[in-house]
Amino acid sequence: MIKRILRLSQNEFYKLARQKITYFSIFFVVLMSVLSGIGANYLFLERSEIGSGYLFFLISSRTVINMFGVILILIFSALLISSEVSSKTIQSVLVNPISRFEFYVSKIIIGMVFSVLIVATILLVSFIIAKINFTFGDYVENGITIYTQNEIFMNLSLCFLLLLLPIFAICIFGLLISTLTKNIGLAIGVSIGSIIIFDILKERIDISHFLFQSYIENSFELAQNLIDGFKINWIPNVINCIAVPGIWMILMFVTGYFIFSRTNFK
Amino acid sequence: MARDSHIVLQVKNIKKKFQDITAVDNLSFELKSGEIFGLLGPNGAGKSTTLAILTGLVKADEGEVKVFSYDLRKTFIKAVKNLGVLVEIPSFYGYLSGFENLKLLSRVKMVKKGEIYSTLEKLEMASWAKTKVKNYSSGMKKRLGIACALLGNPKILILDEPTSGLDPKGRQIILDLIKSLSNNESKSVIISSNLLQDIEAICDRALLIDKGKAIFCEHVDALLKPIENSYTLQIEPFNKACSALKSFKGLRKIVKLSSNSVKVVLSNSSSAELNQYLVRKGYKVYEIKMSKRTLQELFFELKD
Numbered sequence: 001m002i003k004r005i006l007r008l009s010q011n012e013f014y015k016l017a018r019q020k021i022t023y024f025s026i027f028f029v030v031l032m033s034v035l036s037g038i039g040a041n042y043l044f045l046e047r048s049e050i051g052s053g054y055l056f057f058l059i060s061s062r063t064v065i066n067m068f069g070v071i072l073i074l075i076f077s078a079l080l081i082s083s084e085v086s087s088k089t090i091q092s093v094l095v096n097p098i099s100r101f102e103f104y105v106s107k108i109i110i111g112m113v114f115s116v117l118i119v120a121t122i123l124l125v126s127f128i129i130a131k132i133n134f135t136f137g138d139y140v141e142n143g144i145t146i147y148t149q150n151e152i153f154m155n156l157s158l159c160f161l162l163l164l165l166p167i168f169a170i171c172i173f174g175l176l177i178s179t180l181t182k183n184i185g186l187a188i189g190v191s192i193g194s195i196i197i198f199d200i201l202k203e204r205i206d207i208s209h210f211l212f213q214s215y216i217e218n219s220f221e222l223a224q225n226l227i228d229g230f231k232i233n234w235i236p237n238v239i240n241c242i243a244v245p246g247i248w249m250i251l252m253f254v255t256g257y258f259i260f261s262r263t264n265f266k
Numbered sequence: 267m268a269r270d271s272h273i274v275l276q277v278k279n280i281k282k283k284f285q286d287i288t289a290v291d292n293l294s295f296e297l298k299s300g301e302i303f304g305l306l307g308p309n310g311a312g313k314s315t316t317l318a319i320l321t322g323l324v325k326a327d328e329g330e331v332k333v334f335s336y337d338l339r340k341t342f343i344k345a346v347k348n349l350g351v352l353v354e355i356p357s358f359y360g361y362l363s364g365f366e367n368l369k370l371l372s373r374v375k376m377v378k379k380g381e382i383y384s385t386l387e388k389l390e391m392a393s394w395a396k397t398k399v400k401n402y403s404s405g406m407k408k409r410l411g412i413a414c415a416l417l418g419n420p421k422i423l424i425l426d427e428p429t430s431g432l433d434p435k436g437r438q439i440i441l442d443l444i445k446s447l448s449n450n451e452s453k454s455v456i457i458s459s460n461l462l463q464d465i466e467a468i469c470d471r472a473l474l475i476d477k478g479k480a481i482f483c484e485h486v487d488a489l490l491k492p493i494e495n496s497y498t499l500q501i502e503p504f505n506k507a508c509s510a511l512k513s514f515k516g517l518r519k520i521v522k523l524s525s526n527s528v529k530v531v532l533s534n535s536s537s538a539e540l541n542q543y544l545v546r547k548g549y550k551v552y553e554i555k556m557s558k559r560t561l562q563e564l565f566f567e568l569k570d
Contacts, residue, residue, distance in 0.1 A: 095323060
């Protein structure tokens with residue numbers, strides 16, 4: 001089974017490399033990151049100030065991931081099944097010696113790979129701009145080094161690893177909607193629309209702790225506390241960041257696969 | 267022609283309902299080794315749903331499908347390994363070439379690259395291999411679909427309307443190919459069609475279905491045997507000769523087919539008597555031949 005999943009994933013990689021949406025998405029997030037870099041020139045008056053690099057890096061990547069990265073990941077994952085169903089290519093694939101489970105898992109893998117690609121591109125471009133225009137360094141307060149530069153980068157890396165979990169949950173959510181709707185336009189509309197509705201509702205009815213997308217912000221808040229020199233209590237934060245998106249991922253995967261395995265493709 | 271009676275695919279009492287519509291109703295049949303088996307029926311008869319059940323695209327509500335000894339539901343992958351499938355409207359990734367589409371499939375079927383080229387050559391598609399599929403005609407897509415079905419050298423081919431949408435030349439190429447695959451490579455084939463001529467041209471046996479139910483399952487010769495006492499005539503002057511025919515005492519039914527041909531069904535008279543009658547009345551009789559059934563006639567006759 002693992003061999004077949006790998007072979008299917010290999011096919012998905014091949015398609016990813018040949019599709020325009022991949023290059024458009026990368027170009028778009030690079031452009032947005034560069035534009036945020038240009039905008040930041042007007043915001044950060046003291047570029048040489050120690051630590052301004054971290055601040056820019058966080059603000060830029062947070063803005064681009066929240067505003068554009070999530071939307072692009074949702075669009076991509078919402079297309080994963082619906083585009084195959086609407087173009088009927090799914091029929092040509094599923095009549096081969098593969099199980100629907102293997103096919104579904106390969107779709108999740110490619111969705112996650114795309115998510116990592118988008119997040120990594122945003123972080124990399126933001127980091128390069130920060131490195132060129134701003135200054136990094138140790139966090140020092142009253143002559144005492146609270147965090148060395150290496151410690152800050154190590155902890156930031158952990159924050160970004162935690163960020164991947166809610167991002168993966170977003171991807172599996174898109175795939176679930178893709179499984180439910182079968183129509184490309186509807187899948188994109190419903191997935192983006194429902195995330196926006198959840199975002200509006202989460203503060204009003206105080207459910208943000210239970211929603212996976214809240215943990216994107218959570219990761220950035222941890223990173224923000226870090227560069228502000230606060231000590232971070234990792235254990236409860238890591239548990240929350242893993243548990244809530246993790247439970248959602250399992251629930252959405254099981255629901256999506258249950259529906260997919262019972263769908264008639266004719 | 268079928269070489270032995272070894273059963274390679276067995277369908278037992280399959281049923282499928284879509285909401286209130288029964289698409290397949292208690293259908294059973296068997297496919298023998300090396301046989302070309304035709305599924306015949308009008309649009310909406312349940313042919314495509316039956317084939318979709320055989321390939322796992324649609325789950326049957328009841329019944330059992332066995333490919334060799336493998337139950338399709340319980341051991342899907344082992345069962346499907348023996349199948350090469352052409353779906354009704356074969357679809358591909360338009361942004362990839364024909365070769366690339368086959369390459370993706372070859373990974374799933376664990377087939378070597380060399381086989382892709384030989385399959386494309388078999389279907390006279392080698393020159394189109396590098397062209398993006400979005401630039402293919404529907405006939406080319408159909409051929410690429412058959413190439414997909416042939417990849418991996420499966421023992422059974424399931425072809426859903428392989429000739430629909432093809433020009434006469436393309437249709438003949440496909441029919442010849444199917445026949446040679448059965449004759450030379452001992453492949454067992456299930457082919458669905460709503461064209462009686464296709465079934466007649468290549469099939470050993472045929473199953474006629476309507477509203478998901480089996481109406482008739484027999485050798486094609488039996489299905490297509492000429493209708494007793496039914497003749498097609500070419501006569502002149504046409505209108506006057508037709509009027510005269512109406513007063514022929516052995517006539518049971520008369521149907522005009524074209525501007526110079528007519529079909530008659532006689533009760534107990536022979537074609538010689540009919541010919542004699544027309545000639546005696548001074549009409550020219552160019553041809554009298556026994557009529558073959560049209561699909562429509564076959565349906566009505568067998569349903570009655």
